[in-house]
Amino acid sequence: MNEKIWLSSPHMSGKEQFYIKEAFDANWVAPLGPNVNGFESDIQNYLDNNIEVAALSSGTAALHLALIILGVSKGDEVICQSKTFSASANPIVYQGATPVFVDSEKDTWNLCPEQLERAIEDRLSKGKHPKAIIAVHLYGMPYKVNEIREIADRYGIPIVEDSAESLGSTYNGEKCGTFGDLSILSFNGNKIITTSGGGALVTKTKGQKDLAVFLSTQARDAAPHYQHSHIGYNYRMSNIVAGIGRGQMTILDSHVNKRRMNFEFYKKAFQDNEDIVFLDEPQGYHSNRWLSCILLPNYKIREEIRLTLEKDNIESRPLWKPMHAQPIFKHAPSYLNGVSDALFDCGLCLPSGSNLTDNQLERVKSGINKYFAIC
Numbered sequence: 001m002n003e004k005i006w007l008s009s010p011h012m013s014g015k016e017q018f019y020i021k022e023a024f025d026a027n028w029v030a031p032l033g034p035n036v037n038g039f040e041s042d043i044q045n046y047l048d049n050n051i052e053v054a055a056l057s058s059g060t061a062a063l064h065l066a067l068i069i070l071g072v073s074k075g076d077e078v079i080c081q082s083k084t085f086s087a088s089a090n091p092i093v094y095q096g097a098t099p100v101f102v103d104s105e106k107d108t109w110n111l112c113p114e115q116l117e118r119a120i121e122d123r124l125s126k127g128k129h130p131k132a133i134i135a136v137h138l139y140g141m142p143y144k145v146n147e148i149r150e151i152a153d154r155y156g157i158p159i160v161e162d163s164a165e166s167l168g169s170t171y172n173g174e175k176c177g178t179f180g181d182l183s184i185l186s187f188n189g190n191k192i193i194t195t196s197g198g199g200a201l202v203t204k205t206k207g208q209k210d211l212a213v214f215l216s217t218q219a220r221d222a223a224p225h226y227q228h229s230h231i232g233y234n235y236r237m238s239n240i241v242a243g244i245g246r247g248q249m250t251i252l253d254s255h256v257n258k259r260r261m262n263f264e265f266y267k268k269a270f271q272d273n274e275d276i277v278f279l280d281e282p283q284g285y286h287s288n289r290w291l292s293c294i295l296l297p298n299y300k301i302r303e304e305i306r307l308t309l310e311k312d313n314i315e316s317r318p319l320w321k322p323m324h325a326q327p328i329f330k331h332a333p334s335y336l337n338g339v340s341d342a343l344f345d346c347g348l349c350l351p352s353g354s355n356l357t358d359n360q361l362e363r364v365k366s367g368i369n370k371y372f373a374i375c
């Protein structure tokens with residue numbers, strides 16, 4: 001059996017254990033400490049010095065706190081990009097609110113401005129005022145930031161920017177993770193950098209950051225005894241985990257470069273195959289190419305290729321199944337144009353890790369070529 005090629009596996013820099021050892025030596029084995037503060041300022045320096053960062057236990061926790069800070073509660077509605085990972089939508093339900101799903105456009109595969117506006121108008125006509133819009137930069141490709149912002153501002157609805165997959169991507173030269181009223185990052189094991197598990201909330205003000213830290217550390221009032229005026233959460237990042245994050249921040253840019261090179265490799269490898277289509281970057285968009293995705297002619301071919309690769313011990317994965325098509329969300333209001341369903345039928349994510357070797361890329365290429373040669 002050939003060795004396994006993963007879709008996207010962790011890729012350490014070698015510096016992580018230095019920061020972890022420091023934490024052990026100083027006995028900062030706790031959900032606070034110098035690595036937590038250091039990791040937060042590393043991210044801040046990377047993104048934009050006008051923002052604030054709260055390091056948390058996961059991207060999902062960051063989304064949950066974002067909705068709490070925006071006052072989302074029972075009976076509210078929150079608009080969410082349908083084509084995404086379920087973690088974008090689940091925190092809406094944690095708050096007892098209802099997700100309203102909106103389809104994608106074809107240029108970036110993200111939130112469609114026309115459908116978004118149609119959804120807002122329709123919710124308003126039903127007496128509902130959506131409390132927030134969750135927009136996602138899928139696979140590292142920025143959503144239509146200006147168009148979505150214009151609509152959100154016109155209706156006075158805040159944006160929660162789900163940047164879990166797009167650390168290192170830019171839109172008109174500015175970094176993804178800075179476009180939301182609140183934004184989130186993820187450092188899960190398969191993301192462009194990882195802390196094994198972790199996330200962050202990016203805020204525009206120190207007050208919001210402080211609120212996120214307060215809520216994520218059990219909401220203790222300023223009193224010598226344990227006193228609580230709010231419901232708290234145990235969502236803070238550990239100082240050990242943050243040490244991994246500090247090591248990872250030193251190689252983020254090279255990870256982005258390598259992932260973009262993977263994409264270029266596939267694009268060149270299949271340039272003469274009319275059955276394989278890639279998503280190009282619109283003018284002003286710069287994707288970290290977290291995952292290299294291809295579109296195939298139909299569901300059948302996509303599945304046959306996926307199974308062909310699997311036989312050779314190569315992991316690939318269909319594009320995210322849209323939330324409106326998930327059994328758990330089948331009753332949620334949805335505003336659809338067919339794009340996300342078509343992408344799900346035809347789209348496949350290829351191995352994309354920053355640690356892929358030339359040999360491994362060649363194996364993926366010849367696996368796919370073999371399929372087309374015999375059919």
Ligand SMILES: *Cc1c(COP(=O)(O)O)cnc(C)c1O
Nearest residue numbers: 058059060085087088164186188
């Ligand atoms: C990974 C991911 C999340 C959740 O992040 P975790 O750190 O795994 O909780 C949220 N949204 C999207 C789009 C993701 O890919």
